Amino acid sequence: MTVAQKEPIIQFTQVNKVYENGTVGLKDIDLTIYPGEFVVVIGLSGAGKSTLMRSVNRLHDITSGDIQIGGRSITQAKGKELLSMRREIGMIFQNFNLVKRATVLRNVLTGRVGYYPTWKMLLGMFSAADKQKAYESLQRVELADKVYARADELSGGQQQRVSIARALTQEPRIILADEPIASLDPQTTHRVMDDLKKINEELGITVLINLHSVELAKEYGSRIVGIRAGHKVFDGPVASADDETIAAIYSGADTEKVGA
Ligand SMILES: Nc1ncnc2c1ncn2[C@@H]1O[C@H](COP(=O)(O)OP(=O)(O)OP(=O)(O)O)[C@@H](O)[C@H]1O
Numbered sequence: 108m109t110v111a112q113k114e115p116i117i118q119f120t121q122v123n124k125v126y127e128n129g130t131v132g133l134k135d136i137d138l139t140i141y142p143g144e145f146v147v148v149i150g151l152s153g154a155g156k157s158t159l160m161r162s163v164n165r166l167h168d169i170t171s172g173d174i175q176i177g178g179r180s181i182t183q184a185k186g187k188e189l190l191s192m193r194r195e196i197g198m199i200f201q202n203f204n205l206v207k208r209a210t211v212l213r214n215v216l217t218g219r220v221g222y223y224p225t226w227k228m229l230l231g232m233f234s235a236a237d238k239q240k241a242y243e244s245l246q247r248v249e250l251a252d253k254v255y256a257r258a259d260e261l262s263g264g265q266q267q268r269v270s271i272a273r274a275l276t277q278e279p280r281i282i283l284a285d286e287p288i289a290s291l292d293p294q295t296t297h298r299v300m301d302d303l304k305k306i307n308e309e310l311g312i313t314v315l316i317n318l319h320s321v322e323l324a325k326e327y328g329s330r331i332v333g334i335r336a337g338h339k340v341f342d343g344p345v346a347s348a349d350d351e352t353i354a355a356i357y358s359g360a361d362t363e364k365v366g367a
Pocket residue numbers: 126127128130131132150151152153154155156157158159362
């Protein structure tokens with residue numbers, strides 16, 4: 108490691124995940140991601156991409172090993188420490204996860220939820236400063252004119268960009284995007300990917316994204332991580348992921364079962 112190397116922002120050390128039914132989600136994963144990277148995770152369906160993604164913010168608990176965020180173990184974190192670590196991690200889902208009948212503003216403001224006590228949330232009490240943050244996030248994805256529209260009045264691509272604005276309003280250091288474009292048409296896909304790239308480059312937010320399209324992985328990523336049957340089988344700069352490498356990542360991914 109060179110002296111100038113930054114501290115890792117995400118670090119997996121020997122991470123294993125076995126689901127309750129014995130399915131192996133992740134096997135001995137070591138992975139180090141530095142601030143500002145745009146890392147694309149690829150692999151066959153069922154390879155473990157979502158499991159990897161969801162382990163970072165503990166939507167799933169891992170079975171063994173350790174995951175550190177900015178040098179602190181999120182695996183060990185509890186209570187307030189876990190909440191504060193989760194605030195640093197925004198998440199974008201395939202199905203947008205918006206409250207469809209609520210306004211765009213309201214949806215984007217929920218990015219601030221982690222900063223308030225529950226009772227204020229129940230009363231919908233957001234500060235003027237937070238409303239301003241929400242508006243600025245919408246400006247960044249060029250949807251400020253939709254601030255009072257109902258979420259379900261927007262197209263799929265626009266809804267996904269609202270969910271990006273929601274993640275931005277959280278002021279995260281990391282954005283996890285779990286197949287964010289799987290429900291979108293090709294044109295809208297590029298718009299959403301462009302927004303993710305923009306916030307990565309302009310705000311320095313680290314992006315960890317899982318994609319089915321190798322073409323998009325190469326177009327947008329700075330680095331590719333290949334997962335096969337829960338194992339990390341490739342990790343390198345986009346330029347080094349040649350056709351042979353990609354074919355190997357996508358070769359037969361039978362999921363392992365513990366005790367099977
Ligand atoms: N809650 C669960 N209980 C049991 N097994 C699960 C659970 N969630 C995922 N799995 C299994 O773990 C393995 C990895 O799944 P995961 O969703 O991480 O794969 P993926 O690469 O994201 O797939 P896809 O591209 O289809 O979303 C699969 O065999 C899957 O069936």
